[in-house]
Amino acid sequence: MESFKPYTARYAVLPVENIDTDQIIPARFLKTTSKVGLGEILFSDWRYNDDGTPNPTFVVNKPEYQGVEVLVAGNNFGCGSSREHAPWALQGFGFKAVLSTYFADIFRNNSLKNGLLPIIISEETYQKLVSADAEAAGEVEIAVDLATQTVTLPDGEKVHFPIEPFAKYCVLNGVDQLGFLVSADDDLTTYESAHAARVNTAGLV
Amino acid sequence: MTTAPQTLFEKIWNRHIVRPETSETPAVLYVDLHLVHEVTSPQAFTELRERGLKVRRPSQTVATMDHSTPTTPRGRDGIIPVPDVQAQAQLTQLETNCRDFGIPLFALGTENQGIVHVIGPEQGLTQPGMTIVCGDSHTSTHGAFGALAFGIGTSEVGHVLATQCLLQSRPKTMEVRINGTLRPGVGAKDIILAIIAQIGIGGGTGYVFEYTGSAIRGLSMEERMTVCNMSIEGGARAGLIAPDQVTFEYIKGRPRAPQGAAWDAAIADWQTLVTDHGAVYDATIELDADVLAPMITYGTNPGMGIPITGTIPTRNDMTDEQSKAGLEKALKYMDLSEGQSLIGKAVDVVFIGSCTNSRITDLRQAASLMVGRTVNPKVRVMVVPGSAQVKKQAEAEGLDKIFVAAGAEWREAGCSMCIAMNGDQLKPGQYAVSTSNRNFEGRQGKGGRTFLASPLTAAATAISGVISDPRDIR
């Protein structure tokens, strides 16, 4: 995972609440064994017509939104299935952050593990971003800085967003969490010697 | 020394702390049992290979094939053919991964294969007080045994494979108290659909539910699993039910249940796994089972549910603009109207299956209505058992004959049309009453429209061909 650098980016708005991970990437695409190419099928059922051609009315297909790097979405983004393919697809498309008033737990966790920032914003900030976009579709920019946990809105206002210290540390420094767990090995060995395994699956089949 | 009263969740959580949470880092939590399936694991095994890591505890891990597997009949050779090349490649990859890393695998066509959340309990692997994870959000199912069980992403699957641990911040607790007694024709699925309709699909985010109350105590283990299964549809990653005699009887004698003296010791321990008198939950909600009717969803998320005797809400019932827009979008997709009643609405497909409702008691319920009747010839009715063992049991009881005689399809075990990865799917525009757990746009096939309901409601609908209240079938 790469370390985080502050950036300024244009954004697209998907003003739909409860966007579930089946919409972000439909299940029929989960037969892959890699993470490659998922950006192509992000929001597939909304983004493409039945014949496979791009749906011109879907936001990221519009010319003015080409190259956007931030997604602003309605409340409770990422609910449903735990598929990590959802953040992989968003990143594969080129998104670096998703802004919403609320994120589902597992999606939020999965995103942070991949360095895709799920940024929680207030309803007021959400409305501001929607209005700014309505006035100048695809042209307005926001700036994201993780070190100070701030998003600078198109009008220059800075808003603070919450993130757990550990996740922040990992994303900022490009540290992956598996390394941290592996380093807890002493404690783990102590734990395992004090607690007998609760099950044994060996020989079950 | 007296300890402060604890909730069931706190007791399980505390037992599994390898390294406590600090202001800087989450807790390192030990995982007793890790369940693996073909869809969410390949990239995790790749990660292990790239880093030269082993699976730390293969004997606390078990894998199955369920999501992309066909449920079509076996060939003459007894083998279930997999026509989808990509699905076959994914299954082969799981086989390779399990062989290379020493993980037991219930492969397609073998006698214990099935949906991951059906086989854990079936094998006696799921036990009270354990921590159980799987790269699958419906891992909450196992909470029915008083185990802390939740879904994780693929990165975390890698963490658990390599270290048998997870980094976790402690969630909050919510008591979900179901008072009273269920009326005939109303079941576990109706309880959970009613809860989600009440709190909304984000209502439980950040919480672990503990289901309590007389109506929960009255449920069988299978029914408790149905309730806990859909905790995630309410936003909660886990749902718990304190173990009791019903739990112990279910586990006793199963392949990996404790035996002899170990059994007695286990029972003594499991009996302590209750929320202490005076322990405090972060939130509590209540529901009255006495007034509950069969529930059905009308929209495109599981929170959009109504009593089957009710009507679809109107824009005016919604308090904010986002919800109004959400209702409109859902009804457009479903081609339904505000204020409409669903009873009498014609459907194309009835699906009875999924980790929510594919266990033996679910099949018995569906069969109880279908026996001696035929399904409406306009409706395709699929009955998909949750595991090869459930299938065997159902056949021993003659349920398969009831379904087939009624005109339904009796399939091999798997996730099937719950997720529509294996070819079992709705055609665009088709309506289905489904006993599964998600009615998202396209979940059961691109353009397909799903009404979530109980096995009884599904069976009643199969018979009449239109959405029907099971209490009206005589």
Ligand code: SF4
């Ligand atoms: S039956 Fe459906 S919800 Fe359950 S594990 Fe399979 S795909 Fe997931």
